[in-house]
Amino acid sequence: MTPLLELRNLKKHFTIAKNKTLHAVDGVNLEIFPNEILGLVGESGCGKSTLGRTLAGLYEKTAGEVFYRGQKLPQKYRVSDFVHLSREIQMIFQDPYSSLNPRMTVREIIAEGPRLAGMWKSTEVTTKVKEWLERVGLAADHASRYPHEFSGGQRQRLGIARALAMEPKFVICDEPISALDVSIQAQIINLLAELKGKFGLTLLFIAHDLSMVRYVSNRMAVMYLGSIVELGESDDVFFSPKHPYTQLLVGSNPEPDPIKEKNRPYVDLHGEIPTPVNLGVACRFAGRCPKVGDRCRTETPLLRPVGKNHFVACHFVE
Amino acid sequence: MSSLLSIRGLKVEFSTYGGTVQAVRGVDLEVHKGKTLAIVGESGCGKSVTVQSILGLIPSPPGRIVSGSALFNGTEMIGKPVNELNKIRGKHIGMIFQDPMTSLNPTMKVGDQIMETLLIHGRYSKSEARARAIKLLEDVHISEAKNRVDHYPFQFSGGMRQRVMIAMAIACEPELLIADEPTTALDVTIQSQILHLLRELQIKNKMGLVIITHDLGVVARMADNVAVMYAGQVVEHGTAEEVFYKSLHPYTLGLKQALPSPAMERSQLIPIEGAPPDLFSPPRGCGFYARCKQAMTICSDNNPREFYEGSHMGRCWLHHPQAKGVEV
Structure with a gap:
């Protein structure tokens, strides 16, 4: 199947000070297929919203290419690009309070x-x-x-x-439910699903709620510090995560089940999520990874297949 | 079991230009030593107002505690003069506020903010207080605490600020810690760290803990007892197992069905249609009536009384002997 959207080594960097560059999105390769819902999960600051905004043309691309139906999208959108592309690509924003003109x-x-x-x-x-x-x-x-x-x-x-x-054909949903109460979240999710079916939409669903992303999407991509560390069918990523970071995310994800939660082993992870400033050549997760080895500090792991439609960027996954 | 905090019949109102909001409409709650009570509910259900009123944190006006009592270790907290409240707040009762970005003073070093509590309540000299502040930062797993103590809040990440808030709240080893959405602003891996930390502290100090949250996953992990609030009232109360596995109230059931199940099989999400009632003029009957799939005629005009199965309470007419039970 030909992808609707194809990202090749997409980068978005921000210069935050002299000689300081924030690598918000740092070399993302991704294909999004017609009629699928691709979930994008990651913690705050991992670059998932920046990726979405770059795809919508709200940010100029630093490097890399995005192809939409085989056509290369402009590096920087001019007004005429917005006029014509807004009929193809649209975005739903996280904050329903600040994204509507009062x-x-x-x-x-x-x-x-x-x-x-x-x-x-x-x-x-x-x-x-x-x-x-x-x-x-x-x-x-x-x-x-x-x-x-x-x-x-x-x-x-x-x-x-x-x-x-x-x-539009392609809609970027940037945390569309995280500002809402639980009882309302399900209303919005069901509405999105209904409209997706009715209009044949393709969705990029960005969120940090793992259970919800797994529920909503066909495939799921996990992002850490600007790059994708795992990609696969939602159930595969959720139930048999391969990357140590995904394992940690799934292991920390609280579920509404007291017996399960009280028996959940605590995974002690030290350290903070670093800011992606001036990244060198190394695995971005090396500083917090329980399985870290020498190779991780000298070589950036690339996404490689580990199973059917399942890709992981880790040196140690078989 | 000894009761650390006992709230009875609490009613709180706010006068606004649009009229009077009946934010809390008669709440009874109990917190025991060394145990965790989780208060669950959606925004505007009165869960934050309930705990703020026992600490005298309701701005008055516009707020007003209409009636009710809150006994902390047997002493009445409602209506206590500020100078007496100040001896309890921060010392015997610690509070972690929801938003770590706005609850810390941006112009004060975090060490000084922690020391402030210690100097006011404790018998610490300045240098002892500083040493204790460093120890507290270490306890909440902030690395290089010796340097960090002289940093300002903006130099910390969200997760670290939240931990600074926790360090402040536990500085005087309170008997009761109230955490208002302590992890809502945080990522799941950091959330896990913070929840684990709270558990450790609780076990170490036999501390009573009240967690206010709308995240049922956090409730499942932390709570011994759960109170579900809706439209200013507690609609269900029981142990975590009772509330999760044998829900007595249709709202609690609705919340569970609105969440994606982590099981392999995908079940359809069932939203709770509609929105919570307007508390300017609360409904005469059950607050959940308009959204309830099992509503009966009696529910529209008569607010249900509390029905008990042992100590498990559900405020719903379906448990009246003349009605059928809630089908789970």
């Missing part, structure tokens, strides 16, 4: 993109906005309200409507 009505928020792209005539805006509000489970008469009149879950529905009104 001075725009719901109608303006949802209609802005399609109007700019010339998709909706001014006479059909009212009907179209109404349709989208109903699709995401809001009422048609909400169109004249402002974002502050909605709860967090409702705002996230607005964010979804705004993104999908552009009729």
Whole structure:
């Protein structure tokens, strides 16, 4: 199958001071296939949101290439690129409070993109906005309200409507549920799944909640300090993780089961997640890895196949 | 078992421009020595307000404790004058606040912030307090504590700031530690470290622990007892095993079904439809009525009383002898 999106050695670095470079995304190779949900997990600061934003064109790429349907995407987006690519690639943001303009009505928020792209005539805006509000489970008469009149879950529905009104093929969901209460999270997940099926979407689902990512996605990529350390079918990565970091993540993931949790062995891991500044040639996890060896400090491990559709970047995994 | 903290009939209101919010509507809770109580619930259910009111941390106005009592080691905390509260807060009761980014003073070195507690409550000289601050930072696994003690909060990562907060809260070896969402801002590996640390401290000092959280995974790992709050009331209360495996309240069941199961088989997520009620004008009947799949006629107008199975409480009419039981 030809991938919908292909990332080749994608890098996004930020210069934070003289001679100090933050390697937020550092050489990511990834293929995303049509109609799949690819989950991207990792802890804060690992570069997963930067990766998503770079794919959406919100950041200029430092190096590497991204191909969308075989077409190379521009290194830096110009206004005309946004106009044309926003109909293909859209993003749903983490924070439903800061990602909606408080001075725009719901109608303006949802209609802005399609109007700019010339998709909706001014006479059909009212009907179209109404349709989208109903699709995401809001009422048609909400169109004249402002974002502050909605709860967090409702705002996230607005964010979804705004993104999908552009009729994109590929949607980047950057932690779309982490700001919401448990009882509301499931509502949003079910809504995303329903709309994905209806419009044949491909999703990149970025989150730090392992159980949820495993539930939502077909494949799962684990990111640590700017690079992908494990990639495979969600169940394979979740139930038989190969990379020591993934093992640690899965081992620390609390599950709602008291008997299981109270018998869970505590894995003592020393150290903090380092900041990816001025990375040298070494495994990025070497400082915290229980299985670290000499080779890890002198050679960066690359992703290599360890099973069917299962890839791990570790020197020691068979 | 001796009760360390006992809350009875607590009611708290806030006056706002939009009217009066009945944030806590009659809460009873019990914390025992050396045990952990987890208070679970979604944002706005009153879980933070409940613990803040026993420490006199409700700003008044707009807040007002309408009624209720909170006995800590037998002494009444509600209505205690500030100078007396100050002898208890920080010394006998420690509190870890939710947001480590905003709860530390950005203009003070972390060592000085820890020492402040020790100098006010303890019989420490300045140099002893400093040595103790370094020891505390080591206890919370902050490396190079000797240098770190002179750093400012901005020089620490989120996880480390949270540990500094814990060091402050346990500085005087409190008998009761209240942790309001202690790990919400943290990553899972760091969360594991912090939870483990709290457990160690609890065992060492026979400390009572109250954890406020909405993460059922954290509850499962830490709690001896669980109180589930909804719309300003405790709707279910029991041991962790009772609440997780034999839930008495439809809301608790709903929460569990809304989470992805870590089992191999993927079951459909069942969301709780709707949103919590507006506490400006709380419903006359059960707070969960509008979202409950098993709601009956009686639920709309009559707030359920507490029904018990042993010490396991569920505030739901389904447990009335004339109703059928909750089907789990």
